Amino acid sequence: MNANQDSSRPALNLADTAATNGTFNIFLQAVDKAGLKEVLSGVGPHTVLAPTDAAFDKLPVGRLDELYQPDNQAELADIINYHVIRGRRTSSELGKWSTARTAHGQEAPISRDGGKVTIDGANITMQDMDSTNGILHGIDKVNIPDSKSNASI
Template sequence: MNTVNNTPNSKNLVDTAAANGSFKTFGQAIDRAGMSDTLRGVGPFTVFAPTDAAFEKLPAGKLENLFKPENKEELVSLLNYHVVSGRKLVADIGKWEHAQTVNGQSAPIQLTDDKVSIDGAMVTSADIGSSNGVIHGIDKVNIPTKQ
């Protein structure tokens, strides 16, 4: 797992994710869901951002289906399942048994051999600081149990 400088930078979460280069699909999903303004806002938020490779693991057609205007509510729910209120570094998260996500569901946290996972998604790049929170790159798109 890469631990990136967790010093807050001047870019907000959306712009930090875009500058990273590994979160292009996540950025598109945030735009389609109409969540850009929220994640550019005051926060702070902790975002478990699936990498582009994680989105590629979704079943064929799933992402295209989520991007349809009529499925915006489902997309928002899915994305909110990847967001926690507050600025939480991976060292703190590793002490938790679960994370209370913004969509209202709890996501299980596991710490195994100093590696943190949330709902089965391994944190692959941790503590990417931004002006209004922190991003942790994960290797899987987590699907909430209820939309």
């Protein structure tokens, strides 16, 4: 680090933060297959509620392979966008909301029970991983939107 860098500022973007963590490999593959790499590496800021690899393991057998097919890229993009909120939001900020408007366009319900925050039934299990272009939270479930995309990033 040179003398002009602020050591309190994160040095990694969302993609690098997720990759460095090591528990978001499937999410990163899904982002790539959905054609949304710029969401994690672009300017932002975005709040990403990234399902962990263990969360993807809870999907029905064969579902991820199905989503990875080129004909299903739009559906995969909808799912990824349902895990993104515009702006930089900490878990404590999210816990004050009853819903969050996702980049998909659908509202995701949020609840708080003590210190535990859930979004559409997914528990935030890792929180507030700061990056240069947003903030990353790990969740324990892949959330599936109800409808087609109403918005995009």
